[in-house]
Amino acid sequence: MTDLSSRIGTGERHRILHVFRAPVGGLFRHVVDLTRLQAEAGHAVGLVCDASTGGERAERALADLGPHLALGVTRIPMRRNPHASDLGALRAVRERALAEQVDVLHGHGAKGGVFARLAPLGRAGRTVIRAYTPHGGSYNYRPGTPLHRLYMAAEQMMARTTDLFLFESEYVASRHAAFAGGAPRLQRIVHNGLAEAEFAPVETAADPFDLVYVGELREAKGLPVLLRALAKVRAQGREMRLLMVGSGPDTESLAAMAENLGLRHAIAFEPPQAIRPVLGRGRVMVVPSLAESLPYVVLEAAAAAQPLVATNVGGIPEIFGSLSGDLVPPGDCEALSVAIMRILDEEPAIREGRARALSEALRMRFSMNRMATDVLCGYAAAFRAKRVRAAQAPVTA
Structure with a gap:
């Protein structure tokens, strides 16, 4: 007890x-x-x-x-x-x-x-x-x-x-x-x-997706913005892939939007599942929300030292603390695409070192x-x- x-x-x-x-x-x-x-x-x-x-x-x-x-x-x-x-x-x-x-x-x-x-x-x-x-x-x-x-x-x-x-x-x-x-x-x-076990880093899988999203499939989560940002990046010749894990009321409309943007082969949709194994299947977690309170998905990814691109909404700056300057304005397709390319183009040691620093900062506060x-x-x-x-x-x- x-x-x-x-x-x-x-x-x-x-x-x-x-x-x-x-x-x-x-x-x-x-x-x-x-x-x-x-x-x-x-x-x-x-x-x-x-x-x-x-x-x-x-x-x-x-x-x-x-x-x-x-x-x-x-x-x-x-x-x-x-x-x-x-x-x-x-x-x-x-x-x-x-x-x-x-x-x-x-x-x-x-x-x-x-x-x-x-x-x-x-x-x-x-x-x-x-x-x-x-x-x-x-x-x-x-x-x-x-x-x-x-x-x-x-x-x-x-x-x-x-x-x-x-x-x-x-x-x-x-x-x-x-x-x-x-x-x-x-x-x-x-x-x-979070539990102490959630601060253990996840191992990245072989041949990972470039980006991973975990959460509800709802427009309020900023997913149309993410799809447009992905299309923008791929239009520049970057063969980027996205794994989307979740379910929600806008699943069909998001799938149709992906098709219209020519992203059918760049996105894999999967049903809800435990987050930690999913994190290891992507190089960077992306959270494009238009509104949030204090989302567990950001806490869980940050604790596991998963590199993150997230929007500056709700309580997310409280999670990022001194690193909140890295957050992206919500609803800004251009800013989101730039942030995604910047983090993926960083030296792995720099990207992973920043993710570990955020994880350690969370340990006492959450x-x-x-x-x-x-x-x-x-x-x-x-x-x-x-x-x-x-x-x-x-x-x-």
Whole structure:
């Protein structure tokens, strides 16, 4: 058993329900890691998530996590966008929280945050803390757009029912302060964390692809920009190849775009899979995102000392630190193609030395144990604040 609880100076054991929508991607990885560590620290943990996303890979991951889930896993229909069915999901979260007598409702992502913070618990909810980790979510919408204004108004309203904000990056915390308005009741910056084994370098395969992309196949990930940059480089006589690993709603349109750009033989599309073996199949990892929070894919690649080309969005500069000057403006096809050629044309010793330096810089700042400890410290602070508020509340006849 880990000593996470002893580190925060409390012997309390909590009953924690993590609520989120899709059991895929970095958000799911964060919840899985947090669940394991909280269970090992003696807490009873359960999950509520969508029933229709993730496929067989999510089923396997949830089955593997089963021994750590004292409160089990509940899968219910959850839509990505606001929908009338959200009321049914809200009732399901309420029923699960009351049945398990949870004292922590921790929402992840926009939808999980809504359900965890708005589920009506009545008198039983007086001692429950409601925590929220955005993972980007609604904060990534472009400021000034109708959707951004709508979602920020909702965040401002829900802040009143939030006992603890656990922002995964300084970037998202600043977006909340700027657009949701008002100071949160209590907040912490808790960076995503990695296990020590993830800092072991990966071996490059024989005859590797020049570039590798791992993640969702969505236009918001900047993939049309990447395809145009690749076409631009190849038009200069560079026979460059790209491996794209992932799935998503824009898979077919991206494949059609690759065909139209004459890239059919330059790109290999493969389904989602573990990232470390994929990293070894490419010389350089490319992350062309238009918006991000604190992406695990960048953390994982950087920790493994994989050379990286990434965009200057969200919390990515927090990962790169003093090396953030190497980041590329988002949506800039020309800048992306130049950055790709520059890193591939570097002397291997220079390219690999910079990648190792970034890996070492991450080791202390993005520890998985530190992440879990900081979350538990946040819970403890929220419980203390709630008890103080209860003691100060006027007594009614």
